[in-house]
Amino acid sequence: MAGARVLLFTGKGGVGKTTLAAATGARLAVGGRKVLVASADPAHSLGDVFGRPLTHEPSEVDTCLYAAHVDARELVDKSWQDIRRQLRSWLAGVGLDELDAEELTVLPGVDELLALTEVARLARYGPWEVVVVDCGPTAETLRLLALPEAVATYVDRLLMPAVRANAAALGRLAKHLGELRRLLVNPNVTSVRLVLTPERLVVAETRRTLAALALRGIRVDSLVANRLVPRSRWGPAASWLRIRRAEQDAVLSELDASTPLRVHQVEHRAAEPVGVGPLLELAADLYGDADPLAAPFADSGDARPLLELHPLEGGGHELAIALPLTDSAELDLARVGDDLAVTVDGVRRLVALPVLLRSYTVADAYIDDRGLVLRFEGQE
Known part of the structure; x- marks a missing residue:
């Protein structure tokens, strides 16, 4: 499937995934790639990180760097209502009354699904080389990534072949679902970066997420441990900092032993990075001189089959x-x-x-x- 490379950033709420997604996009743009950073998180804090208002239309943040909020409600208003209207008509034509037809055309999770299909559309048809997606918290993202397959099965079982054959709108929906599924499970195109903080509860959720994504056939290319306490030798707080950092190192050591993925580390910064300049400083801490799309941050793409x-x-x-x-x-x-x-x-x-x-x-x-x-x- 032609189009952009897609990086999905997710993690437990509050671990800093939005900031790291924005920093990665900024770093890729400085390297000369045309990049879109898109927020699929209903909280839409990406504009706050870049220090400027964003809309559903991609806007230029810096040279080669664009950003947008994916507005699920607007997509529902623009796209789904037409599909539902046509399906109600076809269902009524095969003997279902108006109430039944209305109930049967309310698909679960349609707003989240349309948000994901919009990301896929931007990746395939937009001018960008890389699309970095700020996803919602882990639980929401797992549900979102399961939707293309689940809704495709729902549609297939719900409607009779005779109806499907004459439903142009449903055909378009089925096509979008198929393209979206292929995009998500193509390890050479799409991968997930899991962001975590070095706490036992967060690491436990990260391990569960790794298994859940593997079950969906979606590749995770790296883990990012964010907000590590800086190492310190001097001053009255040095003892506390050393103890806290030792605790964090122990948690990350256990995680490292349980996964073949490399765990990349980012130290907590004194000031919250807002704007392209501070985000590039954060990206330098994470990536050093390496390309964010190259090993060891992304594997070769030769992922093991499920x-x-x-x-x-x-x-x-x-x-x-x-x-x-x-x-x-x-x-x-x-x-x-x-x-x-x-x-x-x-x-x-x-x-x-x-x-x-x-x-x-x-x-x-x-x-x-x-x-x-x-x-x-x-x-x-």
Whole structure:
């Protein structure tokens, strides 16, 4: 899929993801790339970070640097109402009364979905080389990233083939959903940067997020630990600073041992960075002389597939699901027809089993460095 490289910044609320997304965009622009930083967070604090008002239309912040707020409500008013109007008409034409038609055309999460499709549109058709997205807090972002697949399934099951065949508006929606899904799961185009602060509760949520994104087939290219206490040797506060920094280092050491992703560190700054100049100083702290799109900040793009199938000596097969699981992860497995329902820490996804395994049964399951490994036995 042609278009811009897409970086999605997310993390628990208050960890500084908006500031780091803006700093990354500023750094990329200084390097000569044409960059759009777009806020998909309903809080829309991106304008505050850049120190200027922003609208839904991209505006130039600095040379090669543009920014915008994605206004979900305006997108709903402009796009979704027309689709709903047409669908009500078609549904009524196949025997549903007006009330039923109205109820069936209220799709869940449509405003968030349209915000994400707008980001995809900007990435594919805009003049930018990179689109940096300031997403909402982690829980909202996970729900948002699950929407394209969920809503596509909802639409497919809700409407009869005869209706779909004659629904131009629905065809456009299906096309947008397909493009959006392909954009999100293409590791050479889209990746997530998880921002965290070095606190145990935040790190625990980060680990769950890594597993949830892997379950969706979405690549995380790096972790950013923000607001580390600066190291200090002198002054009356030095002892407190050393103790606090030692606590933070211990938390990050545990995180580093649990993931192959590199954890990049940013120290807490005395003044809140507002405007391009201070943001570039922050980016220098994070990236040094490196390119934000190059290793070690972004891997080569050769991400492991979600599913890997291997035959076993003596019969049977082994299916490895590439999930970064920890010992504390709550895992549940269930067979639903030809699908495997995998639930990790409350996040559920139906994984289509390879055709070869559909007549097999799960004989064993365990976790190793490949993720979740299932052993299948049975007759072909």
